[in-house]
Amino acid sequence: MNRVGELIDETGTERTQLLEVLHKVQAEFHHIPRAAAETIEQRMNVPVADTYGVVTFYDLLTEHPVGRNVLRICEDVPCCLHGSEELVAEAERTLGPEGQPGADGAVSWTRCACLGLCDQAPAALYREEPLAPLHRHDIAGIGDGHA
């Protein structure tokens, strides 16, 4: 993959840059495609199996495609006290099964661990920006493509 090669060029071919490269691939391809892992193997000397070991370890990297826009809903204690369970149910109802984008690939949602936004609970990240407190109508807006 040429584009992945470019991302490696601008980041570095050292092993220590692997996570940074994977972040960039994830941002552009919304998952780590097999072909990207193969390019990484050739250019960074990290075996494909090793790359996927890293990918599956970190929550922000995914083996399978997620939406171009990801909604992360915190499900830890402070957010739970402020109704995150209902928001998760709403996301499931409005946006479909967790982690799976619709046919247009626009949006997917996922539960996540504490986001460090407990002062604004219930918290979420949308496109990696805080969306807190998260309201039910925010989820509906995301579903309608208005957010």
Next chain:
Amino acid sequence: MAMHEAVLLRRRGAEQRNLKAYVASGGLAALAKARAIGPEETVRILTDSGLVGRGGAAFPAGRKWESVRTAKDPIRYVVLNTDESEPGTFKDRVMIESDPFMVLEGLLIACYAVSATGAYIYVRGEYGRVADLLQQSLRELQQAGHLEGIEPQGRPLRVEIRRGGGAYICGEETALFRSIEGYRGEPMAKPPFPTVAGLFRKPTVVNNVETIANVPDIIAFGAKALRSRGTERSPGTKLFSVSGHVARPDTYEVPFGTPLSELLQMAGGEADLQAVLMGGAAGTFVFPKDFDLALSYEGVAERHTTLGSGAVIAFNRQTNLWQVAERLGRFFAHESCGQCVPCRVGTRRQHEMLATLAAGRGQGDERGLLLRLSQVMTDASICGLGQTAATAVRSLMDAESAGLLAH
């Protein structure tokens, strides 16, 4: 209710948050002083101040610095642990948002004091804004030439900001190193300690954001500056992240020794609280009979609890604390890195039993099993995650036996 003077957070809400404004309000004087007095004296002041790590372990910061300063290996690193992920904890985010330059000045002083050849700031992947703010502030410092003259070989100091991948365990220092190196964040057995073999197996100082934010004032005003607040054994102030059933969830800065009840009052805690969880997921539940406890290292030890990361989550009487425990159990089962059996299997079995108890479907033998499991996880896990994954559950069972639960 006493009003406490903000020290670390004194620039919070300032109109201007740029280098010029920082310098105009006394910023960078500490870095200049460190350079004038030299590394050895800088570390001595820090040691004398009694500053201990604010990430949870409370290790004396000066001792870490001195080990690395006197290390034989000429390659050394300083790592700023900005992987704030303990549930209920957001103080480091607020600290950086309030005063990124004070944090970076502390980091530069650390680099100078230990003759670091490089520095890394490991920011959790979900803190994109924090990483951007640090990057922008770092650029201002760099453009003004403040990264010159720190690195021992005379090169400009290289400070790299690295994004985490979304894994709680990477806040553990050896896991954090693995993550920067490009691997899964699996903790390593200690010793060797990071000061001997840390990042890239080189002597490394790892400090929490709040710890490093304390450094500029200590160096600028002397060891006594820290000791003018707090208690004899816990000098200085502490940032607490207060959340849950309080009217004003926020980060609060109070001198060590402040009663927990006062902190809860500041945050507008509901009058009839059932309990608070101190120290985050790895902490313990504290009940109203102990709300008079002093928020200091000695004060919490006396009541068998912990300050941990400074998280304080409040629960009203309508809360079923077994449901809270189920959430904690789920968190640990999800965040266990999986390399050691007591933690990988233990956190899952623990979560299953907590889910049963939270749903009110206990068979009667769960509590005994949870207790035995907690012993195994505490004794046999490689790192702090497994060792503390049952701490809150144990404190909940104790409280239940004492009749303190509302449900």
